[in-house]
Amino acid sequence: MLAAAHPPAVDLGIALLVQAAMTMPFVVPRPPDLEPATWTAYGLTTLTVIPLIWRRRAPVAVLLAIMATSALYKLAVEGPGQPLPYTGLVIVYTIAALSPPWKRLTTGALLVVAVPVSVWLNTRSARELTFSLFVFAAAYVFGRLTDARQRATRVEAERAAARERARIAREMHDILSHAVSLMVVQAEAGPVAVRAAPERAEAAFDAISATGRDAMAQLRRMLGVLREGDEPGTPDAPRAPQPDLRNLPELVERVRDSGLDITYRTAGGVRALPSATGATVYRIVQEALTNVVKHAGATTAAVRLTHEAGVLEIVVSDDGKGPRRGAPVGSGGHGLVGIRERAAAHGGSAVSGPGPDGRGFEVRVELPVASAVEGAR
Structure with a gap:
């Protein structure tokens, strides 16, 4: 240093x-x-x-x-x-x-x-010659080892920076995509509601405002953490906790306000999870619901969390139009790629495709989690 x-x-x-x-x-x-x-x-x-x-x-x-x-x-x-x-x-x-x-x-x-x-x-003397050659060779070898160690450290730092950039990109994508999708749906429904049911129009505008404020708060928190320590003398950015399982009902309610009939169920007991795993579960559900709102044309959706045998299973399904004809199962845009990357980062897996009866679309994620003592949430 x-x-x-x-x-x-x-x-x-x-x-x-x-x-x-x-x-x-x-x-x-x-x-x-x-x-x-x-x-x-x-x-x-x-x-x-x-x-x-x-x-x-x-x-x-x-x-x-x-x-x-x-x-x-x-x-x-x-x-x-x-x-x-x-x-x-x-x-x-x-x-x-x-x-x-x-x-x-x-x-x-x-x-x-x-x-x-x-x-x-x-x-x-041959003794001095041998000794001199040995110590100079040792100095050279130690120098090359130092260079190799520094190169390895730089490579690891670059890989860590790349992983962090990818993580931030996923967070930004999830926050903005989810918020903008809900705001677009509410905004498109607003003019119809103004003519047919003014009270629903007011609720739609309230939902747009609440979604925008929530997105701004999350982005401000993320950007504040990125700026922290860049300027000497500036106060530290607030470190509000990342969303986790406790915030899923609020997320579901916010999506329900967009007009989608959505249910949320848990099975196997709701367990206490590490903060990083809890945030990953929240983002996976958020992105899956964003895809439902943006692409599925669905009227109903379901979110189910099942915790058993050291595995947390997350299933988000809908009754929409499903994948387009000819598209390979599991293909998708950045949202599904981000879900797979988040699952893989925790040693899990993610698959997506038509629902069990061939209708709609389903995202299924399995995350290995510790069999911790069941905690109240």
């Missing part, structure tokens, strides 16, 4: 940490047969560390600078050695983690030459 938010501060901190590690041989007393460490040698050590501040912006240039200053330290002064090539390891890790392939290949080629030369200038 800190590295993503303040990279320059992290790079400065790494440089200071490396400087502290490379200072240790200068403060530890040297054997009497060796000359004491000088400020010149320490200054060259610091000069080797300073380029790490720009390790992200120009990694290959930093590598070349470190190689040059390290060679100068080895050839020009008599200073204490370091137990590990700290600066070289840091820049090799950085290049492996952040740089494109051509920079990594360039780094490999430079190390193939620089490591044996450095060993030859120091101890000329």
Whole structure:
């Protein structure tokens, strides 16, 4: 988190940490047969560390600078050695983690030459050569693993964002489609009712108003949650609960006001459900009833919820015209696709097609639910 938010501060901190590690041989007393460490040698050590501040912006240039200053330290002064090539390891890790392939290949080629030369200038031993190659290879491998982990994190974040966009799209579709469908039905019936039964016209206009206000409230709540935290200092959006099973009678009543004779029944006991599952059940019923109002030309409809053996079955049926001739069973627009997606998100299934007697249309959804203690609703 800190590295993503303040990279320059992290790079400065790494440089200071490396400087502290490379200072240790200068403060530890040297054997009497060796000359004491000088400020010149320490200054060259610091000069080797300073380029790490720009390790992200120009990694290959930093590598070349470190190689040059390290060679100068080895050839020009008599200073204490370091137990590990700290600066070289840091820049090799950085290049492996952040740089494109051509920079990594360039780094490999430079190390193939620089490591044996450095060993030859120091101890000329196979042991040091083997150790140096091992630690630089380890730094490179750790850098590649970091890059792979970051790539996987980005891919997962993109997939999560795509799932969230799909979820929001379904919510927006369900809210708007349901509200607009009921308002259109009421508005079309209004002129007829004005002439034949003025009291029914008033009820139709009240239903249009109530449906519009409910849709606006749901959209405002959803958009408020999306905006939450975008602007510093703004108050948090209200987090009203999502609709669930308790709101189904109100939904049915609102659809009944559009002129559709609709019944709502439950069987097997009404159980307490997790909030996400309850919201999914509500949206499935809402979308199925929206399809009835928009497309079925039905006069009656029925909603039935059956909870048994860890499965909640949702059935919405009507006596309308059913699917058009030649259309495959289960085909449909975004509404039926959204119902199937909602069911699949909870490990369930959804099918749709003609009713049991071949008349009308039926949507049947099965959701696995926990066999929780029956709760009063």
